[in-house]
Amino acid sequence: MHQRLWLAVPFLFSAAVFGLMGSAGLITASWTTVPLSPVVSGAGVAVAAAVSGGVRWRRPWQRTWLRWPYLAAVLVFGVLVGAVEVPALATAVVGLPVLLGLVFQCLMQSEEGRSASDCR
Numbered sequence: 001m002h003q004r005l006w007l008a009v010p011f012l013f014s015a016a017v018f019g020l021m022g023s024a025g026l027i028t029a030s031w032t033t034v035p036l037s038p039v040v041s042g043a044g045v046a047v048a049a050a051v052s053g054g055v056r057w058r059r060p061w062q063r064t065w066l067r068w069p070y071l072a073a074v075l076v077f078g079v080l081v082g083a084v085e086v087p088a089l090a091t092a093v094v095g096l097p098v099l100l101g102l103v104f105q106c107l108m109q110s111e112e113g114r115s116a117s118d119c120r
Contacts, residue, residue, distance in 0.1 A: 003062075006055045010044035010074045012098055017043070019095015022088035033085040041078020045071050 017040045025031040049071055057063050 001051060001054050001056065003055055003057060006048065006052060007070070009048040009051060010041070010071070010078075012102060013044035013047045014040050014078070015091075015095045016099035016102055017095070018086070018091040019093075019097075019099055022086075022091030022095060025088040026092055032088050034088050034091045036078075036081050036084045036086060038079045038082040041082070042075060045075045045078070048074070 018034055018036070022034045025034060049067075052067050052071075055063075055067075057066075
């Protein structure tokens with residue numbers, strides 16, 4: 001994984017989850033705003049930490065000195081904006097395309113892995 005993509009992983013994951021939450025709120029008409037939850041931000045940071053082993057770091061020092069402070073900063077940012085309410089329509093409009101993009105990427109990665117294993 002490229003370093004730039006990895007930097008976006010916590011935000012992409014959070015946007016996808018908030019998009020699902022906003023869509024559920026709109027479909028059920030149970031709420032009109034979605035709170036930016038620190039739990040979702042923490043889950044995004046956890047996903048980024050889990051995939052950080054596969055990042056192509058430009059320099060060896062970045063594995064430690066860029067990875068962990070960046071994840072800590074994103075987590076602190078998620079806690080700070082934890083009480084902000086965002087309209088459900090906005091989260092759905094932004095989050096659902098992000099979710100579709102992530103699913104597409106996962107399908108493409110699994111297809112590449114499958115075609116590479118057929119070469120043996």
